[in-house]
Amino acid sequence: QEQNVTGTVTDAGAPLPGVTVIVKGTTQGTITDLDGNYSLNTSSDAVLQFSFIGYTSQEIAVGNQSTINIAMEQDSEQLEEVTVMGYAKQDQSSNVTSVEKVTDIVTPNVANSLQGKAAGVSMTAPSGQPGAKPTIRIRGVGSISSSQEPLYVIDGMIIDNTDIVGANQQSERDPMSLLNPEDIEDVKILTDAAATALYGARASNGVIVVTTKSGVEGKTQFNLNVSAGVAELYQGNYEPMRAKDFIEFQKYGDVDINGDPFTTDTDWINEAFRKGAVQNYQLTASGGTEKTKHYVSLGYYNQDGILKGSDFERYSARVNMDNQVNDRLSYSIKTDISYIVQNDASDGALFSSPLMTTYMYPAIIAPYAKSGDLKRSVDGNTYLNPFLTADESGYDNYYYSIGANFLSDLKYNYRRTKSFNAGLQGNVKYEIGKGFAIKSNNAVRIQNTRYDYYTAPISYDGFNGPNAANGSVSNTSAFSSLITSTNLLTYSNSFGDHTVDAIGGVELQKYDASNQYGYGAGVPLTVDNLGSASSGFSNDGYQTQYRFFSFLSQVQYNYLGKYYVSGSYRRDGSSRFGKENQYGNFWSAGGSWILSNEDFLSTSDLITNAKIRGSIGTTGNAGIGNYAAMGLYGYTFYNTSSAAVIEQVENPDLTWEQKLKANIGFDITFIDKVSLSVDFYNEQTSDLLMQVPTAGMTGFANVYQNVGEMRNRGIEFTINSTNIDKNGFLWTTNLNMSFNQNEVTKLYNGQRIEYSRQVIEEGKPLNAFFIQEWAGANPENGKPSWYLNREPTQDELDKNQVFKQHDGRYATSYYSKAEKVDVGDPYPDFSGGFTNNLSYKGFDFSFMFTFSVGNDIFNSGRRYMDQDQSAINGGNYYSQMKIAKDDRWTKKGDIASRPLIDQAGDDGWGNVNSSRYMEDGSYLQLRNITLGYTLPKQTIGNIGLSNLRVYTSFQNLFTVSNYTGYSPTTVDNTGVAFFDYPDGRTYTFGINCSF
Amino acid sequence: CNFLDVEPNVNGKVRTSEMSEPQDVLNGAYREMGRTSYYGRNTYVFGDVGTDNIVVRSSGGRFNDNYFNTKNSRTSESVDDSYDISNQMGQIYRVLNHVNTLIHTAGIEDDIKGQSLALRAFLNFDLVRFYGDVPLVTEPSTDLNEVVSSKPANNTAAEIYAQIEKDLTEAKALITNTSSIKFTLNAVYGLETRVFLTRALEDSNIDKNTYLQKVIDSYNMITGVSVMEAGDYVKYFNNKESAETLYEVIIAGAQSRGSDDLGALYIRSGYGAYTCSPDFYALFSDDDVRKGVFYLENGLFYINKYAEYDGVVGLSSPKVLRYSEAVLNAAEAQALLGNTADAITLTDMIRSKRYATGTAPVSTGLIDDVLAERRLELCFEGHRMFDLRRNNMDMDLINSDGTARSPKANIPARDQQFYFPIPQNELNVNSNLKQINGYE
Missing domain, CATH: 2.60.40.1120 (Carboxypeptidase-like, regulatory domain)
Structure with missing residues (x-):
């Protein structure tokens, strides 16, 4: 029937x-x-x-x-295949977080979407430039002078950050950037010893395991995902002076400004930023038979940066194919290629960058002449300052050092990176029988990056003063290859109540990179190639390489599905290490107990899953220079002959930094609705590489030695809950939080290392801020002052060099007399993410908050934009933040945080490094909102579609923070803000259909 | 063949164990002479800034301690230079390690060994004249553990002088090079005139007159060179390989450190940090060709001696040893020995080529006259401090407006400030090292 x-x-x-x-x-x-x-x-x-x-x-x-x-x-038997991570299946005792919804954030790089997704992972984007490399730290910073970046394992292949060859700083990328986000099946974060020790000498900063999509059996399914949107500036608390503010500020200098009231009031933010279009087209095909499956994707991504002159464009393709030849033999081929073109608006120090201009130019000057024509930075070959001629206001002549007009320069100059990336990987697996199998994974990855920098002769940078380059061009090319071969013997079998899984194998890795640089000046307008340069030629180049040779093994055992123990051992040899220390051993031991499988819990309706797990083990940080252990001569020249300069003495014992990780955690699920994971960890780094000072008589000022120690410890929580699940309405929540405490525990001879405004000192977090404490204006005379933070000497009292501030504490207007104190550190007390997903019928709605509490920021840019000098009295015009006007001392007795304008201290200005520029970097950001609707099947079936979803998403809608800049989320991980390129707000609309 | 063996060639680096060509290592030593912390800038600056040749215009803090004669172990050499060894003393020892490596290489070519010995003498003489009793290092550093544990103690100046004289004697028998960008036989004799003259006047352990005579003997050994012509003087400092030059440190355009170059400190379009003292400028007569090294603006006398080299404004390839200095060293020795006629002949060798015909001052052959000429000829070449010290002279210091300089308007003869302290960072890592020259 x-x-x-x-x-x-x-x-x-x-x-x-x-x-x-x-x-x-x-x-x-x-x-x-x-x-x-x-x-x-x-x-x-x-x-x-x-x-x-x-x-x-x-x-x-x-x-x-x-x-x-x-x-x-x-x-559980087949699951092994699914949760294989790199080499082996997931260890029950390990701490591994799967990242959900890797493509919810509109970004060319999945790494940018990790913030708030997993406990213990901190992501900051130091620049809003599309394609810029984000900073990822797992369980805090793990090193002082070696790499702090995690290790990446992409489709089983180890790759780290230094393997990504950049032709310049702006083309700096991370391994995740090589992947089209659409092709990613799964991202897992590995933190503890049980999960990371198998990756050995490079895994101490955590591991990010990425797996790309494979074909799904069945008729070929096409999926088209198209989204488009717009990104715009999110101004946050940042407020620049407009012309009225600027003139008022200058007038505090008590100077009568001649001439008419201002007529120009340029909104430089509006000139420098724009609404940038974002477009993303992804077409994938997936299908196959039981034996042969394929996954193919084509992608195009194009994003205009919110800052004029910056953009990112990527073409990508991938073919992943799996074939089961017979019961025993299977193989897979994975290939991917991408081509990226990226333009950068410099975030450097030059005024031909829109970034610097928006921060530093006063509103009373304009980029356009009265006629409406764009002012040119340089007229012909004459160095002519377009802002010198006071054609619109009476004040231009006070700002003599302003020269560039970025709106004009952007038409000619560019900083462009083009890169080509290709990966080819072949995996073979052969089942020998009786639980044994052989796996061989082999991959080659090629990168070619080229950076072209052109400054036209009529631009400010291209002309630039009396030693005019008169137009210049530089071309930099970098090429790298990374070849990996991993060969494993695996064993998996059950004997009654006992299950054993084991792997053992060998891995070889070979990396080569080279770089060429050419520069020429005297390049005419638009003839922007090196061949047309006439002077100032220079060239440079290098080659570098490394090798790894590793043995690895792991055994996992479980009894009755309740008791799990595991152990791993890896031996890494690296060309980077000293010859006396060329091989290192890394191990881990872990255990877990599934309480919920015990009789006393198996019938519980309340606790449906419960597990306790723990592990201990060691990993290394091999992020040292490729030749750091060798005695080296550096080759250069003297007059016109070769010259060899002694660079470093051989360091035969130099080795990786070591991290001992211990982790205890539990996972518990209540009535299948709420699950909670808690982890306590302690990670002790030893053998930190530090420069040890030596007697100069030896010809060396210092040498690297493995001497320092550091500790990260903390607690991580993850709560997943299904709040409502009835009548088709589903509401789930994820909250993750981590509390990490970093402390430097040992330095060479206990010697502290102080640099600009931060300090590396035993007993303090790395890079703690250590500067003078700002005491505001001296109520008597309006001078800047700093707390003395010590008892004054009789001499200082006699000479009135110190005074009692209104709060009764001693302060001084001699900056050099004030003691430095601890004023915070760049790392948060806790941070995390909070995500909600709701769905009903065809509708889905999700929103995610990310937060960080207790991280301190030194706003170094504000040292310029919120200071005490007026241009009218011969100082500079840089004070451009509106708050620079606030809370100023104007008359005797005023208690004010800012001194009198144009009033210096007794030994210099008040905008030196002090807690005056320390800010609280805590924030709560609405990172993402997505609203989608999946059309009913009946409707779309008629037009031949199997699925159709339309959605809209809003990114970075708002940020709650006290930070005075655009956004605390774009401040560098070291806590120092310096004219950041802000991360914009993005709105997109998309259609996803399958057929 | 081990899979882990890689050959370093990042930025052209090669392994130490496979010794580079000795000629290349020697060139490396010559190149290192030109670092900012040494002859690239600081060494010349130390000899003039802080003396009565120079007044401050706008230093921006650069060399302030030197200028105000407030040198101490923490500040004296802390002028930034983003190299591994940022102080002059450290850099001298760094070059010394190169030449010690060569001297201890078996079977090395005579000329290379000779030049290495000459360079070692030159380096040790810089150590002894700037600092005095510092460690004498004659072995290369090859082992890391030795480098880390090395804590050399002070030697006496006499011990260092003995090594210098020994090296110079050996060098003379070996050197065949004739190019002035490296050590030649002439350069060794020129260096000897400087070494013997200094030792004659500053080392009480030796016989003064014997050493003054040695100055003259060494001077007489210099052959085939002549005092440059009047018309060549101004441009001389911006060119290379002149017959006047005994040894120069070549710093090519590509080695420029931009605003950290020597000339950039002085010239108007650079920092213009220090200018010529008006009192000193007044000593140049109008028909002295040497007046051409000044650029006048708003009553200030900018020092343009190092205006440009190899197409780079503010760069210089310093003429570290030149014939005119040897002539004046000899003249000084003759004057001190009382040989007035010889002193006059030597002084006139310079004067005849610096003034318009018939306008040169009449030479007296007395020490003051020789030193007066020396000051004009060798100004801003790093000599003034040593000339004053050697001859037991004090100096009166003024500001650019002619007023007395504060905090110190007069530096008495042989004052502590005529010598340099050992940098504090060296004392921190080396418990055997003692501070010297009254900086304890």
């Missing part, structure tokens, strides 16, 4: 798409859609088979049922 059967396939309540439903004994069947639904015409005597990789297949006789809903269960 012909019968229509429909139903929903779920996994733990969540719809499971892609499940194959076949009428047993026939080829008739279908696949569940994105909502887990299927519909099939069959007969009542049929048996339906439901199968999906990683799940136990189920067979259900149809009978007279017209609705068959199936809850699939994960198959």
Whole structure:
């Protein structure tokens, strides 16, 4: 009897798409859609088979049922394949976080979407430039002078940040940037020893494991995802002076300004920033037979930066193919290529950058002449300052040092990076039988990056003063290859109640990179190639390489599915290490206990899952120079001959930094609704590389030695809850938080290292701020003052060099007399993310907040923009923040935080490094809101689609913070803000359809 | 072949264990002479800024301690230079390590060994004249553990002088090079005139007159060079390989450190930090060609001796040893020995080529006259401090407006400020090292 059967396939309540439903004994069947639904015409005597990789297949006789809903269960045997991370399957005792929704943030680089997604992971984007490399730290900063970056494992292949070859600072990228976000199946964050020790000498800063998508069995499914939107500046608390403010500020200088009131009032923010378009087109195809599956993607991404002159464009393609040759032999090929073109608006110090201009130019000058024509920076070959001629206001002549007009210069100058990346990977697996298998993974990754920098002769930078370059061009090319071969023997078997999984193998890695640089000056307008340069030629180049040779092994054992123990051991040899120390051993031991599988809990309705886990082990940080251990001569020249200069003495014992990680955690789930994970960790770094000063008589001022120690310890929480799940309405919440405490515990001879305004000192967090404490204006005379922070000497009292500030504490207007004190550190007390997902019928809605509390920022840019000099009295015009006007001392007795304008202290101005510029960097950011609607199947089935979803998303909608700049989220990880390129607010609209 | 073996060639680096060509290492030593902390800038500055040759215009803090004669172990050499070794003393020892490496290389070519010995003498003489009793290092650093544990103690100036004289004697027998960008035989004799003259007047352990005679003997050994012509004087400092030059440190345009170059400190379009003292400027007569090294603006006398080299404004390849200095060293020795006629002949060798015909001052052959000429000829070449000290002279210091300089308007003869302290960072890492020259 012909019968229509429909139903929903779920996994733990969540719809499971892609499940194959076949009428047993026939080829008739279908696949569940994105909502887990299927519909099939069959007969009542049929048996339906439901199968999906990683799940136990189920067979259900149809009978007279017209609705068959199936809850699939994960198959622990097959699960091994799914949760394989790099080399081995996931260790039950490890701390591994899967990152959800890697593509929810509109960004060319998935790394930018990690913020707030996993406990212990901190992501900051030091620049809003599209394509700029974000800073990722896992469980705090782990090193002083070696790498602080995590290790990446992409489709099983180790790659670290230094493997990404950049032709200049602006083309600096991270390994995640090589991937089209759309191609990413899964991102996992590995933190503790059990998870990271297998990666050995490079894993101490944590590991990010990325797996790309594979084909799904079935008829070829096309998916088209198109989104477009616009990014704009989010101004935050930042407020520049407009012309009125500026003149008022200058008038505090008590100077009569001649001439008419201002007529020009330029909004430089408006001139420098724009609404930037974002476009993203992704087409993927996935399908195949049981034996051969393919995944193919084509992508195009184009984003205009919110700052004029900056943009990012990427073309990408990927082909992943898996083939099961027979019961024993399978192989897969993964290839990806991408081509990126990126233009940067310099965030440097030159006024031909819109960034510097928006921060530093007064509103009373204009980029356009009265006629409406754009003023040119340099007229012909004459150095002519367009702002010198006071054609619009009476004040221009006070600002003599202003020269460039970026709106004009942007038409000619560029800083452009083009890069080509290609990866080719072949994996072979052969099942020997009896649980043994051989796996061989081999990959080559090629990168070619080129950076072109042109400054036209009629631009400010291209002309630039009496030693005019008269137009210049530089071309830099960098090329790198990374070749990896991993060969493993794996074993997996069960003996009654005992299950054993083991791997052992060898890995080789070979990296080579080279760089060429050419520069020429005297380049005419628009003839922007090196061949047309006439003077100032220079060139440079280098080659570098490293090798790793590693043995690795891991054993996991479990009894009754309740008790798990594991151990791993890796031996890494590296060309970077000293010859006496060329091999290092890394190990871990872990255990876990699944309490919920015990009799006393297995029947509990309250606690449906409970696990305690712990691990201890060592990892290394090999982020040292490729030749740091060798005795080296540096080759250069003297007059016209070769010259060899002694660079460093051989350091045969130089080795990796070591981290001992200990972790205890538990995972508990209540009534299948709320799950909680808590981890306590302590990570002790030793053998930190530090420069040890030596007697200059040896010819060396210092040498690197493994001498320092540091500790990170903390607690991480993750709570996932299903708040409502009824009548088709689903509301889930994720909250993750981490509390990390960093402390430098040992330095060479206990010697503190002080640099500009921060200090590395035993007992303090790394890079703690250590500067003079600002005491505001001296109420008597309006001079800047700083707290003395010590008892004054009789001499100082006699000479009136100190005074009692209104709060009774001693202060001085001699900056050099004030003692430095601790005024904070750049790291948060805690940070995290809070995400909510709601869905009803076809609608889905999600929003995510990220937050950080207790991190301090030294706003170094504000030292210029909020200071005490007026241009009218011969000082500079840089004070451009509106707050520079506030709370000024004007008359005797005033208690004010800012001194009298144009009043210096007794030994210099008040805008020196002090707590005057310290700010609280805590924030709460609404990182993302997404609203989507999936059209009903009946509607779209008619037009041949299997799925159609429309959505809109809002990124960085607002940030709550006391920070006076644009956004505390773009401040560098070291806590120093200096004219940041802010991360904008982005609105996008998209359509995702499958057919 | 070990898979982990890699050959370093980042920025052209090669492994130490596979010794580079000795000629290349020697060139490396010559190149290192030109670092900012040494002859690239600081060494010349130390000899003039702070003396009566120079007044401050706008220093921006650069060399203030030197200028105000308030040198101390913490500040005296803290002028920034973003190299590994930022102080002059450290840089001298760094070059010394190169030449010690060569001297201890078996089977090395005679000329290379000779030049290395000459350079070692030159370096040690800079140590002894700036600092005095500092460690004498004659072995290269090859082992890291030795480098880390090395804590050399002070030697006496006499011990260092003994090594200098020994090295110079050996060098003379070996050197065949004739190019002035490296050490030649003439350069060794020129260096000897400087060494013997200084030792004659500053080392009480030796016989003064014997050493003054040695100055003259060494001077007489210099052959095939002549005092440059009047018309060549101004441009001489911006060119290279002149017959006047005994040894010069080549600093090519590509080595420029921009605003940290020597000339950039002085010239108008650079920092213009220090200018010529008006009192000193007044000593140049109008028909003295040497007046051409000044640029006048708003009553200030900018020092343009190092205006440009190899197309780079403010760069200089300093003429560290030149024939005119050797002539004046000899003249000074003759005057001190009372050989007035010889002193007159030597002084006139310079004067005949610096003034318009018939306008040169009449030479007296007396020490004051020789020193007066020396001051004009060698100004801003790093000599003034040593000339005053050697001859037991004090100095009166003024500001650019002619008023007395504060905090110190007069530096008495042989004052502590005529010597340099050992930098504090060296004392911090080396418990055997003692501070010297009254800076304790």
